[in-house]
Amino acid sequence: MDVQDKLAILADAAKYDASCASSGSKTTRAGSDIGSTEGMGICHSYTPDGRCISLLKILLTNFCVYDCQYCVNRISSDTPRARFTVSEVVSLTLDFYKRNYIEGLFLSSGIIQNPDYTMEQLTEVAKVLREEHRYGGYIHLKTIPNANKDLIEEAGRWADRLSVNIELPTENDLVQLAPEKNKPSIVNAMQGISEKIDETCADRKRGFKSPRFAPAGQSTQMIVGATPTPDSQILQTASELYGGQKLRRVYYSAYSPIPHADARLPGQSPPLVREHRLYQADWLLRFYGFKATELVTETDQNLSLEVDPKLAWALANRHCFPVDVNTACREQLLRIPGIGARSVARLLKIRQLQNIRISDLKKLKVAWNRAKYFVLTNDHNPAVKNLDMLDLERKLRPATQQLMLFDAMQSATSGEV
Structure with a gap:
C-alpha cells in the first residue's frame, strides 16, 4: 500500500478525535530551523464548529488490539487497515509544512502489540x-494509558501538548463499552503528566x-451520547479533571454511529x-466561576437545548437579579x-x-437583547420590569437557524457567553 492510500485511511480514522486544537502558545524552539512560529504561535484555521484544521491530523495506525465498542477502529471491526512507518509520518509532516x-x-494511534510499543513509536516520530x-513547529501526541512512565516523559520532552483520552465520563461506561480500559489508570496517566509539568515549571523558575x-499542557476528550450518562455527570467529570489534573481543555465529541455497532449503542447521533x-x-466552568452543580439540577440532569446554560441558570435564579x-x-x-x-473587564474600568x-x-x-432583563443602570431600563414574566424564556429563545458550535467564533476567543 502506498503512502497516499495510507493517508486516505488514517486521516479519515483520526477524524473522530476532537482534542487537537493547538494551544496558541509560542512554539519557537532554540536552534530550530523548520516550523518555528513567533508571537501567538500556531496560525489556526477553524471550521465553523470551532475545531482546528491547521494540523496534520493522522493516526500512526488504525490497527488496535482493544475492542472499544464505540470505536470504528476496534479489533472486531472490518474497517480497512493501514500503518505508517515512523519515516513516512516524518516525511508527510515536513512535506505538508513546506507546502x-x-x-x-497531531498524532494518535491504535494500540499495536502493547501500550509501551505504541508509545515508543509515537515518541520516535x-x-x-x-x-x-x-x-520547531507544534506537535501534539496522544499518550497511551498504562505506558511506561519513562516513555511518557520522553514524549513530553519532544511534544508541545500531550493528551490522554478519558473517552467516557464514568467507570461504569468504560466497563460496559471498553473493558480493556479503566478510569483510574487513565486518571493516573493524567496525574503523572500534570506532576511532571509542575516539576519542570518549578525547576525553570528556580533557574x-x-x-x-x-x-x-494536556487535554482529553469525552464522547457524548454513546451511553445514557447525563450532562450533570459529564460536567462533573470535566470539573474534576480541570481541578485535579489541571487540564487545559476537555473536548466533547458527539457519538457518531459506526457500522456493525454493538446493540447497546444508539442508532443515531x-x-x-x-x-x-x-x-x-x-466555558462557564473555566472562566465564569460556575460550578457543575449550578448548571444542572437534580430533577433535570441535562442542559437545556433551548437556551444557553448561562441564560438557563439566570432564569432559574431570578431572585439574584436585577x-x-x-x-x-x-x-x-x-x-x-x-x-x-x-466586557466585564472593560465595564469595571469604565465605571x-x-x-x-x-x-x-x-x-x-x-x-x-438578553442582558436588558437582568440589569439596572444609571438611567431608566424599562425591560427590567419583565424579569418575572412567565414567558420570558420563550421570548429569549434564539430564532431557528443553522447551528454552529458557538454563536460566533469570537465567542470562542473572547468569552462572550
Whole structure:
C-alpha cells in the first residue's frame, strides 16, 4: 500500500478525535530551523464548529488490539487497515509544512502489540522531527494509558501538548463499552503528566535549565451520547479533571454511529446542540466561576437545548437579579446573560470614571437583547420590569437557524457567553 492510500485511511480514522486544537502558545524552539512560529504561535484555521484544521491530523495506525465498542477502529471491526512507518509520518509532516498546508502535527494511534510499543513509536516520530530535522513547529501526541512512565516523559520532552483520552465520563461506561480500559489508570496517566509539568515549571523558575515538558499542557476528550450518562455527570467529570489534573481543555465529541455497532449503542447521533451546550457550560466552568452543580439540577440532569446554560441558570435564579452594573462585584457581573468576561473587564474600568448607562453597555457590544432583563443602570431600563414574566424564556429563545458550535467564533476567543 502506498503512502497516499495510507493517508486516505488514517486521516479519515483520526477524524473522530476532537482534542487537537493547538494551544496558541509560542512554539519557537532554540536552534530550530523548520516550523518555528513567533508571537501567538500556531496560525489556526477553524471550521465553523470551532475545531482546528491547521494540523496534520493522522493516526500512526488504525490497527488496535482493544475492542472499544464505540470505536470504528476496534479489533472486531472490518474497517480497512493501514500503518505508517515512523519515516513516512516524518516525511508527510515536513512535506505538508513546506507546502504551507499545515502548521503542526497531531498524532494518535491504535494500540499495536502493547501500550509501551505504541508509545515508543509515537515518541520516535516527534524525536526524529526535532533532532534530525530541527523541526520547531507544534506537535501534539496522544499518550497511551498504562505506558511506561519513562516513555511518557520522553514524549513530553519532544511534544508541545500531550493528551490522554478519558473517552467516557464514568467507570461504569468504560466497563460496559471498553473493558480493556479503566478510569483510574487513565486518571493516573493524567496525574503523572500534570506532576511532571509542575516539576519542570518549578525547576525553570528556580533557574535550572530543565528540558521543556509539554509546555502547552494536556487535554482529553469525552464522547457524548454513546451511553445514557447525563450532562450533570459529564460536567462533573470535566470539573474534576480541570481541578485535579489541571487540564487545559476537555473536548466533547458527539457519538457518531459506526457500522456493525454493538446493540447497546444508539442508532443515531445525539443532537449537535447538546455538544454545543456542553462547550458553553465548559466555558462557564473555566472562566465564569460556575460550578457543575449550578448548571444542572437534580430533577433535570441535562442542559437545556433551548437556551444557553448561562441564560438557563439566570432564569432559574431570578431572585439574584436585577444586578446593578454600577455597584456589583465582578463575580455578579459575570453571571449576567449577554455580558461576557471581556466586557466585564472593560465595564469595571469604565465605571471608575463614570456611571454606567444603557448606551455604555451597547457601546461595549454586550448582547443587550438578553442582558436588558437582568440589569439596572444609571438611567431608566424599562425591560427590567419583565424579569418575572412567565414567558420570558420563550421570548429569549434564539430564532431557528443553522447551528454552529458557538454563536460566533469570537465567542470562542473572547468569552462572550
